Amino acid sequence: MSEPTPKTRFAPSPTGALHLGNLRTALFNALLARGHGGRFVLRIEDTDRERCSPEAAQALMGNLRWLGLDWDEGPEAGGPAPPYHQHERGAIYDAYCARLEAEGHAYPCFCTEQELEMARRAQRAAGQPPRYPGTCARLSAEEVARKRAEGREPALRFRVPPGEEVRFHDRVHGEQRFRTDDLGDFIIRRADGTAAYLFSNAVDDALMGITDVLRGDDHLTNTPRQLLVLAALGLPAPRYGHMGLILGDDGAPLSKRNGSRSVDELEAAGYLPEAILNYLARIGHAYATEAPLGLEGLAEGFDTARLSPSPSRFDPDHLRHWQDEAVQAATAERLRLWLAMDALVPPGYVEELINAVRGNIRFPADGREWAKRVFGPPPALDADAEAAIEAAGAAFFETAAAAAEEGYNRFQGLRGALQERTGRKGKRLLMPLRAALTGRCSGPELQPMVDLMGGERVTARLRRAVEVAAEERAQEG
């Protein structure tokens, strides 16, 4: 018997921006499918109209596409099990709910929020687990009819069979056993008629043919409930794998407080998709290589047996490392689009500039900064640069400017002429030059930058350096 090709899904609730934890879940599910020639489904879990918005769903899809995590089935892609927005699947849920109710697996519950809240508080106070007390579990048909006649809209609650044990094999944690007595009856349809997560999520996985579900550990204790629902409905259950959660750098759940940023924020900050992907793929999952991988490589090396059950911490330094790797590995063309600095660079020079500065940049702003220093007006001098210029003295720059004006304005020529005329070499020669030309004492190799600048700019900057050095002399004197 061969393994069926996997079908995985990402089933986000569009309640806000896509964050790293959820994104990793999406990534692993996508990798599992892609690595085995399977299919990846996107399903929007928007049954809670209060909290969900179409804008958030749209943004989320944009994020996934930006990262290259396109889905094979789902919104805007179609597929054999539409619709892929849960808010459009009400009729399906109604039918399954009706069946559960007819077969006694579910019952209407008229308890109000306040009643439930009070019951929970009382249970906690008494040292009891806060579980549904079963108030409406044994309502007679007459009582139900009467309450309905009073105009009260009930929620639908799943009747958890007592005294049983639910077992399943988790791909990450191994064998799991839960006693149904620890569960408590749970809501599968709200009083407003919309389906609740536990129910719609499980039913849709079955209906959409999902074979494998990778999700966070926070769902581990939900699993027996979903298994119970599927069993009552005679629907197949997927294979589950629960991964350790990503925590903040303080060990608390990931949130804005401890450094988590949304995909939107990371994109705005200049992170490349490859950086985010490589970083996330290595949290809770180990690859054989530390080299940066593309989506295909990540999928190829992905193995659920290498998923970690333990929680891990988000580390901004590590993300930055993958950003550096991504920048170094990217083609010049890729960086050109990312840097968006065409307006700052004369046509035809972009690639050369990129290759000159790529080792010194991490974000687009860094690249644009160098573009301006090379091709813009003489750049502002920072304190170190000014000091270096003053230390070299006006005479040095006078000589340099003269040489440039004579035509020694390419790097090698200028360097040779200056060495000959001033007797300076090495650092004593090049540091003042660097300061005068780029405004800073650190940065990419001088040679390509100087040659990219061209004679006019070089001369102008050297002339300015003469003035700066002379002014200083005058002030001191």
Place this chain on the structure above:
RNA sequence: GCUCCCAUCGUCUAGCGGUUAGGACGCCGCCCUCUCAAGGCGGAAACAGGGGUUCAAAUCCCCUUGGGAGCGCCA
């Protein structure tokens, strides 16, 4: 409170009964070098604690401790 999950350098991790406990990030040093990066080389840095099982335990079992999750008409 109850149920469940987790535990190797500061962080991400390899390890699945016998290893000098390996790698990566970060940190430190050296090399390269006009500087800063990049790159190369090297260094400091870990099996939470206690009991078992075994000839042998980071690895298997139990307890403690410490983290995390669930117990919602949120997902």
